[in-house]
Amino acid sequence: MIKLVGKQQFNIYYKFLKHAKSPIHGDGLFALAPIEPDQMIIEYTGEKVRHEVANFRERKYENQGLFSSYMFRLDDDWVIDATKMGNLARFINHCCQPNCTARIISRNGVKRIFIFSKTYIEKGEELTYDYKFPLEDNKIRCHCGAKFCRNFLN
Ligand SMILES: C[S@@+](CC[C@H](N)C(=O)[O-])C[C@H]1O[C@@H](n2cnc3c(N)ncnc32)[C@H](O)[C@@H]1O
Ligand SMILES: [Zn+2]
Structure with missing residues (x-):
């Protein structure tokens, strides 16, 4: 069971994550070992772009x-665009x-997105978070x- 504290936490968890076909949608991200609640699992990385650029893209x-x-x-x-420059976090599917x-953490004026476990996660379980998309007319059906x-x- 992984329960880590400190700066190395994110790097160590990375080794215990795998993307694979998901029953929810396309590829998803899965835990290769059990994870305790409230652990920082992975940063959502990508290119930081303005909303106008994100909409255009x-x-x-x-x-x-x-x-x-x-x-x-x-x-x-600002928006983080993980389409071309993202890491494994880009494969995490939404679940209701x-x-x-997902938590946005600000340090020295720099905001970064980190994914934390909310519950105990079993080995082989798919990781999910609530995307909290705003309501829109053009609906995306949820298969969580x-x-x-x-x-x-949305
Ligand atoms: C960040 S990607 C997640 C990874 C994606 N499954 C893949 O294969 O690349 C987000 C997209 O996955 C799809 N998706 C994620 N969660 C979903 C869900 N619960 N139901 C339906 N589609 C979902 C939507 O198309 C969404 O725009
Ligand atoms: Zn759902």
Whole structure:
């Protein structure tokens, strides 16, 4: 069982994560060892771009046939685009009753996104967090399979 404290935590967890086919959507991210609750698992990395750039790119990616979004809203000004420059965190699917949570942590004025475990996670379990997408008319159906699924991501 992994329960780590300190700076090396994120790097060590990285070795215990694997992306593979998911029953929720496409590829997902899975734990190769049990993880205790409230552990920092992985940073959501990518390119930091302004919302205008993210919106432009999203349309471009859709025109290219890419319908998965790897954009994570950092704040009112910035978005992390993990499409081309992301790490394994980009494979984490949404769930309405997730086992992880995304936290934005600010240090010295720099905001970064980290994924923390919310519950005890078993070996082989898929990692998920709630994307908390804003409501939109153009709905994305949710396939998380949770008992209290909200049916749509947005
Ligand atoms: C960051 S990607 C997640 C990784 C993705 N499964 C893949 O194979 O690249 C986010 C996209 O995955 C899909 N997705 C994630 N969670 C989903 C869910 N619960 N139900 C349906 N689609 C989901 C949506 O298309 C979303 O835009
Ligand atoms: Zn759901």
